[in-house]
Amino acid sequence: MHNNWQxxxxxxxxxxxxxxxxxxxxxxxxxxxIILPNPKDYFRAFNLCELENLKVVIIGQDPYHTPGVANGxxxxxxxxxxxxxxxxxxxxxxxxxxxxxxxxxxLTNWAKQGVLLMNTSLSVCSGLAASHSNIGWExxxxxxxxxxxxxxxxxxxxxGNFARKKKDLIGxxxxxxxxxxxxxxxxxxxxxxxKHFSKTNERLIDLGLAPIDWKLE
Numbered sequence: 001m002h003n004n005w006q007x008x009x010x011x012x013x014x015x016x017x018x019x020x021x022x023x024x025x026x027x028x029x030x031x032x033x034i035i036l037p038n039p040k041d042y043f044r045a046f047n048l049c050e051l052e053n054l055k056v057v058i059i060g061q062d063p064y065h066t067p068g069v070a071n072g073x074x075x076x077x078x079x080x081x082x083x084x085x086x087x088x089x090x091x092x093x094x095x096x097x098x099x100x101x102x103x104x105x106x107l108t109n110w111a112k113q114g115v116l117l118m119n120t121s122l123s124v125c126s127g128l129a130a131s132h133s134n135i136g137w138e139x140x141x142x143x144x145x146x147x148x149x150x151x152x153x154x155x156x157x158x159x160g161n162f163a164r165k166k167k168d169l170i171g172x173x174x175x176x177x178x179x180x181x182x183x184x185x186x187x188x189x190x191x192x193x194x195k196h197f198s199k200t201n202e203r204l205i206d207l208g209l210a211p212i213d214w215k216l217e
Contacts (some may be wrong), residue, residue, distance in 0.1 A: 065127055
């Protein structure tokens with residue numbers, strides 16, 4: 001049992017499937033493709049959200065494929081960036097649910113409070129959505145979810161069909177909230193009005209844990 005993310009990551013990067021990920025990254029790089037985010041940010045979601053403090057998991061698909069936008073956290077962008085449409089909708093729901101108004105899209109503060117903002121693929125080629133979705137990252141992130149099953153009482157927010165595919169990996173000791181994806185194409189099919197932010201905090205308070213402060217300073 002790994003007691004922190006770093007020992008988990010150190011162990012996984014030595015495995016054969018991870019060698020395949022590295023090969024693909026090197027090959028795409030050689031072909032002149034721009035890979036996002038910066039390699040130092042591949043594991044940023046794990047580095048910011050310590051395993052022992054983890055309370056909530058939000059699963060995204062792959063990093064934003066516009067250069068300079070992705071920062072290693074699902075749905076998050078750098079402070080000065082324009083807020084992308086899915087994140088705008090997340091903030092709209094947060095405003096309706098808890099009256100919180102966020103003016104920038106850097107979700108680092110959520111991560112530091114124990115929210116793991118994990119994409120299922122941790123890299124992408126510039127301009128090509130889902131371009132690294134079948135290179136092995138999924139195995140890595142599934143193993144991360146498996147590792148979390150050693151902990152109990154985690155709230156998993158599964159937004160959209162892609163995230164819902166992970167449901168089978170999540171044990172009964174954890175708590176699952178599902179909704180449609182917050183993208184403009186599907187937010188009206190059940191994301192708006194889901195009240196996941198207040199429901200998450202109610203659950204954490206019931207467990208005797210500190211609720212998440214969803215306000216971004």
